Amino acid sequence: MASLRDIKTRINSTKKTSQITKAMQMVSASKMNRAEANAKAFVPYMEKIQEVVASIASGSNNASHPMLVSRPVKKTGYLVITSDRGLAGAYNSSVLRHVYKTIQERHTSSNEYVIIAIGRMGRDFFVNRGINVELEVTGVPDQPSFADINSLTKSTVNLYLNELCDELYMYYNHYVSPIQQDVTEKKVLPLSDINSSGGKLTSYEFEPDEEAILKVLLPQYAESLIYGALLDGKASEHSARMTAMKNATDNAKELISALDLQYNRARQAAITQEITEIVGGAAALE
Amino acid sequence: MKTIKVSVVTPDGPVYDAEVEMVSTKAKSGELGVMAGHVPMVAPLDIAAVRLKKENGTEYVAVNGGFLEVRPDVVTILAQSAERAETIDVARAQAAKARAEKRLADNQGAIDVERAELALKRAINRIQISEMK
Numbered sequence: 001m002a003s004l005r006d007i008k009t010r011i012n013s014t015k016k017t018s019q020i021t022k023a024m025q026m027v028s029a030s031k032m033n034r035a036e037a038n039a040k041a042f043v044p045y046m047e048k049i050q051e052v053v054a055s056i057a058s059g060s061n062n063a064s065h066p067m068l069v070s071r072p073v074k075k076t077g078y079l080v081i082t083s084d085r086g087l088a089g090a091y092n093s094s095v096l097r098h099v100y101k102t103i104q105e106r107h108t109s110s111n112e113y114v115i116i117a118i119g120r121m122g123r124d125f126f127v128n129r130g131i132n133v134e135l136e137v138t139g140v141p142d143q144p145s146f147a148d149i150n151s152l153t154k155s156t157v158n159l160y161l162n163e164l165c166d167e168l169y170m171y172y173n174h175y176v177s178p179i180q181q182d183v184t185e186k187k188v189l190p191l192s193d194i195n196s197s198g199g200k201l202t203s204y205e206f207e208p209d210e211e212a213i214l215k216v217l218l219p220q221y222a223e224s225l226i227y228g229a230l231l232d233g234k235a236s237e238h239s240a241r242m243t244a245m246k247n248a249t250d251n252a253k254e255l256i257s258a259l260d261l262q263y264n265r266a267r268q269a270a271i272t273q274e275i276t277e278i279v280g281g282a283a284a285l286e
Numbered sequence: 287m288k289t290i291k292v293s294v295v296t297p298d299g300p301v302y303d304a305e306v307e308m309v310s311t312k313a314k315s316g317e318l319g320v321m322a323g324h325v326p327m328v329a330p331l332d333i334a335a336v337r338l339k340k341e342n343g344t345e346y347v348a349v350n351g352g353f354l355e356v357r358p359d360v361v362t363i364l365a366q367s368a369e370r371a372e373t374i375d376v377a378r379a380q381a382a383k384a385r386a387e388k389r390l391a392d393n394q395g396a397i398d399v400e401r402a403e404l405a406l407k408r409a410i411n412r413i414q415i416s417e418m419k
Contacts, residue, residue: 041299048295049364052328052355146297146366204355207329208315216314216330216353220366227297 004270007263011256018252025245031142032178032238038143039231046228053221056210065214066161067222070190076113077165079156081172081233082122084138089244091173091237092121098183099171114165116156118230144234146227153223160189172229173236179243181236188225191218288322292338294347294363301368302347308339309361320356327356333407335415336363346371348415350408374416383409
């Protein structure tokens with residue numbers, strides 16, 4: 001049986017750990033709330049842009065743009081959104097496992113795909129496996145503004161426009177609720193499945209013409225899709241971290257109560273032994 | 287006078303939302319004015335000021351490109367970033383201007399000239415608009 005002092009040390013260190021995890025849980029909870037608010041603030045923009053794109057794309061079939069047309073796929077782009085730091089439960093590993101499996105299934109040679117990584121965990125994962133990461137962004141702030149990832153979204157869209165990849169998929173954790181995040185695969189480019197989801201479509205005048213508008217609108221749309229996924233991913237990240245830290249705190253509490261019991265037993269045993277010794281000693285004197 | 291609802295929306299949230307008499311701005315194809323009852327229209331915008339004329343004066347919003355959508359009941363401006371004249375951080379705009387100018391001045395051919403020019407244009411636009419308020 002461990003000595004009294006050993007147990008005391010373990011209790012203390014577990015208590016300290018639980019204090020830290022508790023603090024991290026609270027930090028993540030507040031970050032999650034803000035991330036959720038950010039994701040909400042983005043919704044009106046996304047809805048609007050989707051509406052306009054849908055009405056232009058479905059309204060007339062004579063307007064064409066490379067981003068609307070599927071071409072034979074020689075190279076596929078994978079945009080993977082992960083966090084910069086760990087301690088977020090299965091947040092990173094579930095996305096990465098999914099992407100890795102998908103790539104293994106779909107491709108036989110590494111010339112057939114490119115990786116675009118947001119977040120250090122994702123980048124390191126692919127670099128460690130010798131997979132070429134074409135574009136990367138690390139150190140994205142917890143509350144990203146559009147300007148923070150503007151250059152990445154632009155270069156990603158340019159990758160497609162310059163035919164360096166022929167389709168683009170995005171992988172991220174979709175935020176469902178604070179305790180549930182789902183790994184999501186979303187096809188970004190080509191924008192073939194823009195559906196006019198309900199609502200009446202307005203027929204517009206175009207100034208100067210449709211082609212010119214699509215040229216501005218579609219890249220902006222694709223960029224917003226990526227930004228939206230990042231916001232979603234951030235909300236998931238913070239909620240995943242919050243849940244992970246909550247579990248850690250709960251486990252620490254459980255461990256502490258088990259150790260407390262063990263400590264008290266050991267203390268009691270020590271006292272009993274002491275009394276027995278004294279009684280024994282006294283009896284020997286008589 | 288009849289008014290029309292205008293909202294300026296960016297990825298970071300709505301920037302402006304109000305009823306105005308007239309919206310005028312610079313589209314890629316030239317100056318553009320929109321009043322209530324305008325025919326539905328979509329037009330890409332230049333990096334410029336959006337002037338929102340109200341009964342008691344005019345308000346200015348700096349937009350960084352994007353586009354303008356006119357519907358019978360509402361005008362929406364979707365831009366990647368937009369700032370109202372009174373919220374523009376002039377010091378930051380000045381710094382951005384100086385940075386872009388420097389980058390263009392010591393152009394070694396290695397930089398993205400187009401991007402630097404756009405940055406310069408945005409900074410100048412913001413400084414001008416902040417002076418108009």
